[in-house]
Amino acid sequence: xxxxxxxxxxxxSDARGALTVMDGILPFPVVRSFWIYDADGHKRGGHxxxxxxxxxxxxxxxxxxxxxxxxxxxxxxxxxxDQCLLVExxxxxxxxxxxxxxxxxxxxxxxxxxxxIHTPYxxx
Numbered sequence: 001x002x003x004x005x006x007x008x009x010x011x012x013s014d015a016r017g018a019l020t021v022m023d024g025i026l027p028f029p030v031v032r033s034f035w036i037y038d039a040d041g042h043k044r045g046g047h048x049x050x051x052x053x054x055x056x057x058x059x060x061x062x063x064x065x066x067x068x069x070x071x072x073x074x075x076x077x078x079x080x081x082d083q084c085l086l087v088e089x090x091x092x093x094x095x096x097x098x099x100x101x102x103x104x105x106x107x108x109x110x111x112x113x114x115x116x117i118h119t120p121y122x123x124x
Contacts, residue, residue: 061101
């Protein structure tokens with residue numbers, strides 16, 4: 001059992017392909033969305049927030065998300081576009097990108113440099 005919330009998104013599949021829907025499942029209104037790509041083998045993120053909540057979906061490839069909420073550390077691999085990882089403001093996170101990965105991010109707030117916390121949690 002994970003300490004972090006991983007949602008399974010509703011997906012319909014047939015001979016023509018698959019369609020995944022994100023409709024009313026996020027616990028926050030989406031104000032900003034962006035995607036990260038061409039980051040093969042690179043690590044991105046490395047921060048937490050004061051107020052912004054996020055939802056991460058690997059549209060293609062695999063992205064390993066290292067999560068730390070100050071109490072629990074866990075690595076979660078996103079490798080299917082029907083998986084959505086919720087990242088709360090307290091969650092330190094960084095993402096390592098596999099070949100050809102595309103990560104879609106939905107955010108509860110617009111970009112604000114002052115919302116970022118770049119200091120990781122200290123461990124004793």
